[in-house]
Amino acid sequence: MNGDSQFFFSPFTLDCANRSLFRAGEKVFLRSKSFSVLDYLVEHPHRLVTKEELKQAAWPRAKVVDAALRVSIQEIRRALGDRAEHPQFIETIGKSGYRFVAPVSLRVAHKQGSELTNFFVGRRAELQQLREHLKLVENGRRQLVFITGEPGIGKTTLIDVFANSLDQTDNVIVARGQSIEQYGTAEAYLPVLDILEQLCRRANGELTIAMLRDLAPSWLLNLAAFTSSEERERLSRRCLGMSAERRLHEITTFFELMAKNCTLVLILEDLHWVDPSTIALISFLARRRQAARLLVIGTYRSGEVERFNSPLKAIASDLTLHHLSAQLPLKLLSxxxxxxxxxxxxxxxxxxxxxxxxxxxxxxxxxxxxxxxxxxxxxxxxxxxxxxxxxxxxxxxxxxxxxSLRDLINRQFEALPPEDQELVETASVIGMTFPVLLLARLLDREREGVERRCRELSEREQFLQYRGSRKRPSGNTSSLYGFTHALYHSVIYERAGESKRRRLHQAIGNVLERVFQEATEQVAAELALHFERAGDYQQAIKYLTRAAQKAIQQAAYQEAIQSATKGLEFLKWHCGNRQQKQQELELLLALGPAVASTKGYAAAEVGDIYNRADLLSQELADESLRVLANYGNYRFHLMTGQLRRALNIGKQMIVSARCTGDSNSLADAYTLAGVSLLHLGEFSAAQEQFDHAITAYGIRNETFVPVKHPDVLAYSLTYSAINWWITGYPAVAAEKEAQALLLTRELPHPFSTVITLIMLATYHQCRREPTRTLELCEIGIQHAAKHGFSSWLTTGMILKGWALTNLGQQSEGIALLRENLKTWRKIGCKTETARFMFLLAHAYLLANRAKAGLLVVEEALSLVAETGNRYYESELTRLRGELLLQEKSNLHKRTAFADAEFCLVSAIEIARKQKAKSFEVRATTSLARLWYERGNKKKARELLATSYEHFTQAFDTPALKDARELLDAAE
Ligand SMILES: Nc1ncnc2c1ncn2[C@@H]1O[C@H](COP(=O)(O)OP(=O)(O)O)[C@@H](O)[C@H]1O
Ligand SMILES: [Mg+2]
CATH class of the missing domain: 1.10.8 (Helicase, Ruva Protein; domain 3)
Known part of the structure; x- marks a missing residue:
């Protein structure tokens, strides 16, 4: 066995680290080979160990005769004072081998910082099972094992013994993460952050930090102890808008890379208290198929998981069902x-x-x-x-x-001197672990004295255990102690009377607030819990709001929902004065994005949240919150295709921004109004808004703080380019495009870079320029995938599908379009759906699949009718005509062009009404071609000439070239 285990079989001790045998403390001499034989027998007690096994263990590279083994056994027997005929230790089993018959226990240097050793008994099969998992892991097969059982059954101890037996040099790294009881105000990823901290604190921690910086920046952002505030500022810009999936991806890549160079054992303790985000990570890690030397061991109390119907239950049984995890339930000792x-x-x-x-x-x-x-x-x-x-x-x-164990703990507690009782009780209110500095403050005693008492209690393994030291935000270092077992913690906590607990929770909350000052968001969930338990709901609500906001930044939406909902729950008990309404609004604004991200933007709940937020913000007339409420409300209506409502909200925002004179908010509001007008097909009106927006941004100052998009200027420039192009000013459009493109070089956030790239690709798609579209969206896709901006990724893929089809890769392009359109519908955003369907139908036209194309176009047109999203109405109608023509020629029907002709005429009318010159030229060209092909050259020429005349610039676009060619032919 590796490591520093000691086996005990009375009166002998076998010390593996020093390869020595002791009898009641006295060293007994054994040759090295004999020691190996004894070691192997002791490690496999109570079963037949064959001669082959023993020879393999002691002479791994040599071929030896049985006699050599016999000599060793004799030597061992002499050393132990054992006799073959009446064996107390080693029994000979015929010709096959030997058996170690005495009871063996393992002495473990069990707890951190403790001098005492514990005796480990039983659990041989379980240890064996863990070792087998480890063997699989060493062959690159990742493993997840759940050790389950009641409190005190020995889950932690089993892991301790297993971990101690590993050769924790460079080849094996073990890190542990602890979940704590958080009573519904979950801090996301608590045990994972615990693990990362340990990995960063290891001897070559700088390497780990560098790896995190490279592969998992959003995680490094949450490790305040290893980053400067400037770095956090940089990282938070880099991670803005990152999705939950992306975060999972980042951390998984990090663990997998670590698990390439060594065997990585991650221990997640007490998962019955785990936060939802960590559950998602466990499941994600377990489902990945890539080879990794990764062993994840989770422990939980099955009873608790059952009782609280934790989501862990479903995930654990599902993973086990699919052979992605193993269960190791611990039974009571015999x-x-x-x-x-x-x-x-x-x-x-x-x-x-x-x-x-x-x-x-x-x-x-x-x-x-x-x-x-x-x-x-x-x-x-x-x-x-x-x-x-x-x-x-x-x-x-x-x-x-x-x-009962409770009884017993109570008795042990009562046997402590009153001073220690007070200390332990106060500590229990802080939590399962606590800094001595804080404890001393609460007790109003000297730190040294408190430290000494903690040390003494932990040396006697009474109640407490040393858990290392931590640097506090004040710069002071404090020792950390914790309860020896969670059961001790809960029994002692319950002992302290209700009023004492309240008083202490309040005091802890106050001290933590003072200690963390500007950085309270680091401990927001903890603060919320203390104030809640103190009955100070005002403060609890304040920190629940912070906790929810922090969770949103971490893309930990379940936790955000939990905290915000709890805060709103508390608010219900209050009368609803101005301050409380303000708090309600803040909570709703944190809840909105979380619900939208988990249930989809179109979920009715999202609408309710923003509706209420809107009412409150009007009543409170708090401008900065009002802008956020409006923005959420706008977005909900835009996403669900309620364009008129969205436009009205945009207009309202313009009015408010004018009142406050804030030019950035004004520019944002113009952009939002412009976007909804564009979707309504009111291009000229949209143009005005975009112009206003760009002018307003022009006078922005350098400390520009945008509402939502990190740089809306680029966003409005690209929209403006599209709009200019549609209305028939390709040269102005190209100017705007060039300005936006220039901006992509200096945009500080990946989020705005992605938006701008994809919007620029959209611009070229409108112009039907597949090569440029592909170029831009490939870069956009790369960035979106890297940072996990999932809806922009989907948009990029759709554009890519269209571009590929146009470039001749039809089956690949169509597959990409279909797959991503499906994803898009799942996201629940209706606004772009009709345009995306146009792209698919167009791809079908190119692939000569008119029937499939018509189905898509018809559905898209009914969506247009339903939502009033007329952006692509003319184009869809034209496409319908083209598809009808294709279908008819496929069927070799030479007659009945009337339907197609009708569609093309309608497309022209729509475009004319919308003043969408580019769409008009396209529809006109199609109709003219139809007439031309049917022999009516004159009619074709006249029609085309009027539409073409408008253009005075940029004759090189595909649409105009088409028109020109036809015009020339018809001359
Ligand atoms: N196999 C064992 N042999 C001897 N003592 C054990 C064993 N397992 C647990 N113990 C004792 O029980 C205590 C509680 O076990 P622990 O592993 O903390 O339980 P759990 O993690 O399941 O709640 C340990 O501190 C240790 O003293
Ligand atoms: Mg435990």
């Missing part, structure tokens, strides 16, 4: 394991039946209880050791051993 424990603990060869059965029946084989019952008997001097047996004292146990 009576013989309890006996083994007593033998090891008292270092005696035997234990009396009555003692073993007393400890067993009281503890029912729960190890935590077993250890404590034994401690209790020892402290009542109810155990005596005589010759070679440990047994109950004659006085028996007058003092009855408590029959």
């Amino acid at each position: 009576q013989s394991a309890v006996e083994e424990y007593l033998i090891s603990r008292f270092a005696q060869p035997a234990v009396s039946r009555s003692l073993a059965s007393t400890v067993y029946s009281r503890s029912e084989g729960n190890p935590l209880f077993m250890v404590n019952v034994t401690d209790c008997l020892v402290s009542h001097q109810a155990i005596v050791q005589d010759k070679e047996t440990v047994k109950l004292a004659d006085n028996d146990i007058q003092e009855p051993v408590p029959t």
Whole structure:
């Protein structure tokens, strides 16, 4: 075995690290080969170990005869004082091999910073199972194992023993993350951040930090201890708008890369309390198929998961069903394991039946209880050791051993001096772990004194354990202590009376607020919890809002919803004065994006949230919140295709921005109004808005703080380019395009870069320039995928599909279009759907699949009728005509062109009404071609000439070239 384990079989100790055997502390000499044989036997007790196995273990590279092994066994027997005919330790099994028959326990240097050793008994099969998983991992097959069972059953201990047995040099890295009880105000990814912190604190932590910076910047952003505030500022700009999927991807890539160079063991403790985001990560990690030397071990209390119907339950059973994870349920210890424990603990060869059965029946084989019952008997001097047996004292146990673990913990607590009682109780209100500095402050005692008491308690393994030290925001370093077991924490916490707890929670909240000052968002969820428990709901609501806002930044939408909903719940109990309305509004503004991201932008709930936010913001007349409420409301209506409402909101925003005189908000508002007008097909009106917007941005100052998009100027420039092109001014359009393109070089946020690139691609798609469209959207797609801007990624893919089809790769292009259109519909945004369907139908036309194209066009046109989104109405109608013509010629019908002709005429009318010259030229060209082909040259020429006349510039666009060619032919 690797590592520093020690095996104990009374009266011997086998020290693996030093390869030595001791008898009651005295070293016993063994040759190295014999030691290996004994080590192997002891590690595989109570079963037949074949001669082959033993030879392999001791002489791995040599071929040896049985006699060599026999000599070693003799030497071992001599050393142990054992006899082959009446073996106490090693039994010979015929010609096949040997068996180690004495009870063996493992001594573990168990807890961090503790001098004491514990005795580990039973759990051989479970340890074996973990080792088998490790073997698979070493062959590159990632494994996820859930260790489950009641509190105190030995989950953590089993992992400790397993982890200690690993050779934790460069080849194996073990990191642990702890979940804590958060009572519904979940901090996202708590255990994962715990793990990352440990990895960064390792000897070559700088490498890890560099890797995070490179592969998982959004995670480094959350590790305040390893980043400067300037770096965080930079990172937060880089990570703006990042999706939850992208964050999962980042961290997974990071872990997988680490697991390439070493075996990475991640331990996630107490998952019954885990946050929803971490559950998603576990599931994501387990489902990936790439080879990785990654072993994830999670522990949880099955009862708790069952009782609270945690989402973990469904995920764990689903993963297990698909063989993506294994379950390792721990059972209560058997009576013989309890006996083994007593033998090891008292270092005696035997234990009396009555003692073993007393400890067993009281503890029912729960190890935590077993250890404590034994401690209790020892402290009542109810155990005596005589010759070679440990047994109950004659006085028996007058003092009855408590029959429940809770009882027992209570008794242990009552035996502490009052000063320590106070200390432990106060600590329990801080949490499962606590900084000594904070504890001393609450107790109003000297730090050194408190530190000393904590140390002494932990040295005796009473209640507390040392958990390292942490730097506080104040710059001071404080030792951290924690409760030895969560059960201790909860029993002690419940002991402290209600009013005392409230008082302490309030005090802790106040101190934390003072200590963290400007950085309270780092501990927002914790603060919310303390204030909630203190009954200070005002403060609790304040920090629930911060926690929700922080969760949104982390793309942890479930947590954002949890915190915001809880805050809103608390607000219901209040009368609703101005301040509370303001809080309600802030909470709604955090809830909105979270619900939109999880349930889709079109979910009715999103509408309700923004509706209420809108009312509140009007009532409060708080301009900055009003802008946010309006923006959310606008977006909801635009996404759900309620364009008139969206336009009205945009107009309202223009009015408010004019009142405040804030030119940036004004520019934003003009852009939003322009976008809704464009979708309504009111291109001239839209043009005005875009012009206003660009002028307003022109006078922006350098400390430009945009409402939502990091740089709306680029956004409005690209929209403006599209609009100029549609209305028949290709040269002005090209100017705007060039300005926007220039901006992409200096945009500070990947989010705005992606938006601008995809919008520029859209501009070239409008102009029917597939090569340029493809070029731009490829870069846009790359960035969108890298940063996880999923809806922009989908848009980019749709454009790419269209471009590929136009460039001759029809089947690939159509597949891409169909797949991504499906995704788009799932996102729930109706605004662009009709245009995207146009692109698909156009691809079908190019592929000579008129029937399929017609189905799509017809659906798109009914969507246009339903939503009033007339942006592509003319184009869709023209396309319908073209598809009808294609279908007819496919069917070899030479007659009945009337339907197609009707469509083309309508397309022209629509375009004329909308003053959409470019669409008009296209429709006119199509109709003229139809007439031309049917022999009516004159009519064709006249029609085309009037439409073409308008253009005085940019004759090189595909649409105008088409028209010109036809015109020339018809001359
Ligand atoms: N296999 C074991 N042999 C001996 N003692 C054990 C064993 N498992 C657990 N214990 C004792 O029980 C205590 C609680 O176990 P722990 O692993 O913390 O439980 P869990 O994590 O399941 O709540 C440990 O501190 C240890 O003293
Ligand atoms: Mg545990």
